[in-house]
Amino acid sequence: MEVGRVQSIANKTASKDTIPLDFIWPENVQPAITTVHGADIEIPLIELDDDDEERLIKLIAKASSEVGLFQIVNHGIPSDVIERFQKVGKEFFELSQEEKERYGKLPGSVEGYGSSLQKEDDGKKGMKKGWVDHIFHRVWPPSAINLRFWPTILTSYREVNEEYAKYLRRVGDKLFTYLSLGLGLERHELREGAGGDDIEYLLKINYYPPCPRPDLALGVPAHSDMSAITLLVPNDVPGLQICKDDRWYNVNYVPNAIVIHIGDQIEIMSNGKYKAVMHRTTVSKDKTRFSWPVFLEPPLEQIVGPISKLINKQNPARFTSQKYRDYSSYKYNNISQQKI
Numbered sequence: 001m002e003v004g005r006v007q008s009i010a011n012k013t014a015s016k017d018t019i020p021l022d023f024i025w026p027e028n029v030q031p032a033i034t035t036v037h038g039a040d041i042e043i044p045l046i047e048l049d050d051d052d053e054e055r056l057i058k059l060i061a062k063a064s065s066e067v068g069l070f071q072i073v074n075h076g077i078p079s080d081v082i083e084r085f086q087k088v089g090k091e092f093f094e095l096s097q098e099e100k101e102r103y104g105k106l107p108g109s110v111e112g113y114g115s116s117l118q119k120e121d122d123g124k125k126g127m128k129k130g131w132v133d134h135i136f137h138r139v140w141p142p143s144a145i146n147l148r149f150w151p152t153i154l155t156s157y158r159e160v161n162e163e164y165a166k167y168l169r170r171v172g173d174k175l176f177t178y179l180s181l182g183l184g185l186e187r188h189e190l191r192e193g194a195g196g197d198d199i200e201y202l203l204k205i206n207y208y209p210p211c212p213r214p215d216l217a218l219g220v221p222a223h224s225d226m227s228a229i230t231l232l233v234p235n236d237v238p239g240l241q242i243c244k245d246d247r248w249y250n251v252n253y254v255p256n257a258i259v260i261h262i263g264d265q266i267e268i269m270s271n272g273k274y275k276a277v278m279h280r281t282t283v284s285k286d287k288t289r290f291s292w293p294v295f296l297e298p299p300l301e302q303i304v305g306p307i308s309k310l311i312n313k314q315n316p317a318r319f320t321s322q323k324y325r326d327y328s329s330y331k332y333n334n335i336s337q338q339k340i
């Protein structure tokens with residue numbers, strides 16, 4: 001079983017209350033030291049089916065400018081669709097290691113199964129590791145899908161993921177629309193700026209098993225998403241944190257909510273009016289956390305920059321316009337070269 005497997009890594013060290021050095025983050029990052037307790041941050045909770053469109057636009061624009069993260073309910077995705085989607089995702093991590101490796105990443109590809117917990121050395125010497133395993137694969141559009149990375153050994157995996165992606169696209173389109181209107185743009189402008197019908201929906205499933213030292217470890221280290229928008233469903237184990245004024249706050253779990261992260265491409269297109277949220281995850285001593293973010297990303301050749309209508313003498317462009325390919329490779333290399 002997975003937990004036993006993780007314990008076997010921990011057992012290689014002095015006691016069951018320690019973890020390998022690779023997973024111990026410096027004190028200025030450790031969750032026990034850097035998390036704000038007793039003063040929760042207010043994460044906006046927004047009903048996406050609000051009949052008052054004006055109000056909805058204002059709420060989304062405010063949340064995106066001030067926090068960069070909000071949760072939506074009444075989003076139109078039936079809870080049984082989400083439950084099935086979560087179930088097949090969890091089942092992937094119950095497969096044998098050998099089976100999971102069949103979906104392993106190929107050199108240079110973001111898609112596939114990746115593990116910090118299983119591999120002693122994943123080629124990133126000197127870097128601290130997250131207490132997490134994951135799998136990535138695109139779920140939309142059909143031309144971007146590579147089924148080689150879908151664990152179709154699980155019988156209903158494909159059907160369930162396709163169904164979830166169908167519903168999620170409706171939510172994604174609504175968010176682009178409201179975010180555009182919130183900037184005084186036409187309904188379609190941010191979606192077009194991010195690639196229109198070619199926007200790619202990249203699913204990641206994060207598996208965070210129990211960790212003997214959650215005070216010292218992190219799940220996913222601090223970052224903002226390079227996507228335009230990220231739509232995430234978690235299980236009921238808290239762990240997501242956001243950074244505000246250099247302090248880390250827990251994001252509360254809300255049943256049936258989808259957590260919306262404003263990503264770098266929306267920050268860029270809005271010329272900084274909307275803020276990409278800096279976030280990270282913590283892990284639990286005795287519970288397994290899962291999360292299912294879907295990153296809405298421009299296609300690689302899409303040139304993304306501040307929307308021209310938002311720029312004038314008083315508000316000059318704060319970001320360069322560049323191909324998403326160049327942005328993402330710069331960001332990826334920058335992050336993976338950050339040594340501690």
Ligand SMILES: O=C(O)CCC(=O)C(=O)O
Binds near residue numbers: 204290
């Ligand atoms: O697990 C979460 O809540 C966030 C995951 C995340 O930030 C990521 O996978 O990039």
